[in-house]
Amino acid sequence: MGPPLSAGAPTVDPASTDRATRRADRRADRHIVATRVARRIADHDGIITHTEAVELGMTRAAIHTRIDSGARRRLTPGVYLCGTHDLTGAARLRAAVAVHRAGADHTAAAFWHGMLDDLPAAITLSAPPTVTGRSSAPSPPTSSAGSLRPRTSRRCAGSG
Structure with missing residues (x-):
């Protein structure tokens, strides 16, 4: 006890x-x-x-x-x-990049780097052909260079 x-x-x-x-x-x-x-x-x-x-x-x-x-x-x-x-241009671009697992190119990249004031209505992205996103863009033929495969350009409709 x-x-x-x-x-x-x-x-x-x-x-x-x-x-x-x-x-x-x-x-x-x-x-x-x-x-x-x-x-x-x-x-x-x-x-x-x-x-x-x-x-x-x-x-x-x-x-x-x-x-x-x-x-x-x-x-x-x-x-x-x-x-x-708010769903700003920067947020729209980030969402598109996340969905397609790609990188912004052309005018989308120009917007991102401050060269354009407004994000274009159509966002263009580039992704390796092995990346599958929610895009219906076909994969281009691969080259024999393996790691130097061409990139697929994807065009995404604007959402706002």
């Missing part, structure tokens, strides 16, 4: 302390994830992909909760715009 408890001394249940510590750790983890996601969104004109959100620690359920609540707007499957951001 242990020493007698003095009157009025609080007793601490180790199990409840462990639960409280785990709960506090989960809250801290969620805060860290939310901070990382917010930073990514701010740095990327309000655009975040499903893959990026998961890599930053969000669960699928958390992503879908934000979509359902209006905190995120689904632009295309797997590409979202934060509800606090």
